[in-house]
Amino acid sequence: MNIRKLQRTGGRSGSSFLVILPKDWIKRQQLEKGDPVVVSEREDGCLIVDPRLPKAGETRTTSIDMESNLRWAITSKYLLGFDEIRLRSKKPITNEQRDELKSIIKRFVALEVTEEREDANEIVIQCLVDPTTLPVHKTMKRMNLIASRMLDDGLDAFLKGDSDKGQDVASRDEEVNRLFFLIVRELRSTIQYPRISEAMGISPVEALDFRLAVQYIERVADLAVDIAIRANDPMDEHTTKMVEPIANRIREMLKKAVTNLFTFNAERVAWVIDEEKQLIKQIAELQENVLSSPQGQTHSQLYVIDSLLRIGEAARDIADLALPKS
Helix, strand or coil: CCCCCCEEECHHHCCEEECCCCHHHHHHCCCCCCCCCEEEECCCCCEEEECCHHHCCCCCEEEEECCCCHHHHHHHHHHCCCCEEEEECCCCCCHHHHHHHHHHHCCCCCEEEEEEEHHHCEEEEEECCCHHHCCHHHHHHHHHHHHHHHHHHHHHHHHHCCHHHHHHHHHCHHHHHHHHHHHHHHHHHHHHCHHHHHHHCCCHHHHHHHHHHHHHHHHHHHHHHHHHCCCCCCCCHHHHHHHHHHHHHHHHHHHHHHHHCCCCCHHHHHHHHHHHHHHHHHHHHHHHHHHHCCCCCHHHHHHHHHHHHHHHHHHHHHHHHCCCCC
16 A cells, blocks of 8 residues: 655645655556546545556457367456457367357357458457447346246246247347346446446446346346256146246346336335245245145256245345445
8 A cells, every 4th residue: 555645736825736656556557757647536535547548448459379268268358358359379270169269259249250360370359349338227127138038938838848938948048148248248347447437327336236136137047947947847737826926026026126226216125125025925835835735746846936936035135236326
C-alpha cells in the first residue's frame, strides 16, 4: 500500500490539488511524461487512475499453442475478454485440428474463424460482439426464458413419459451455456475496464451479483435436463396433479426473482421468500405421496422432486442478490 499526501498548487490560495503517483507503477505501465491517464470516480467515492482506458477500444489479442488443451485454453481466453485469439502450431495444422476447433467455438456467441495462414501454421479467431451493444440484462432475461421453458418441457416430458421430448430439452442446454459464457465474459470486462462498466451501466458490485445470478440460472437449466432425461419413469396421474401447482409456483418465483435484479421491489423479494416456504411444504407432501405409493419408480421420482426443490432454492438465492439502488 502506498500512502500519498495531497499537495496544493499555487500556494495556500491555490484551487488545485496534486498527488504523486508511485514511480514503480509508472514504470510497470510504461508511462512517460505527458502520457494521458483517465481518472474516474466509483460509486463508493474511490478514484480510479487507469492507463488502459485510452486503449480500451483497441483489439485485445492473445495467442494459444495449437497442441495445448484447446477446449480449456479457448474457454479461458474468451472469458477473460480477449477479442482476438491466435492459434499457433509448430507443425502444419491438420483437418482433425480444424474440426476440433470448429466444434469448440460453437460453444461461444460471436466467436468465428477470421483468418488462416497455412505458411505460418496459424489460425485466427475473433469475438465479433461489442459488449456495450449487447445489454447484460436482456441476455440474462433471454437465458432465464430458455431455462424456464426447458423446465416446463422437461417436466411435461417426464410426466408423460415422452423420451423424445426429453432429448429435445437436453439439446437446448447448449444455448443456455453459450449465453452463460457470453454474460460472464461481459461481466469480467466491466470489472477490468471502467469505461466498459460505465458504458454498460453496471458497477463492479452489480457485476459480482449478476455473475452469481447467471450461475443459478445455468443450474436451473441443468436441473431441467436432469428431469427431462428421466422421461422413461413417469409419475402416476394422482402424483402428476400434485406436481403441476409446484411447477407453476417455481416458474413464477424464477420470473420475479430475475426481474427484481434490474427493477428492485422489496415486496417482490418478500414474496419469493414466502413462496419458497410454501414450496417446501408442497415438496414434503409430494415426497410422502411417492414413498407411500405401491407403484412407480420411487428412486427416479424422488430425484425429480429434489430437483424441483433445488430450482426453487435457486430462485430464492437470485432474489436474495437483488439490492436497492440507493
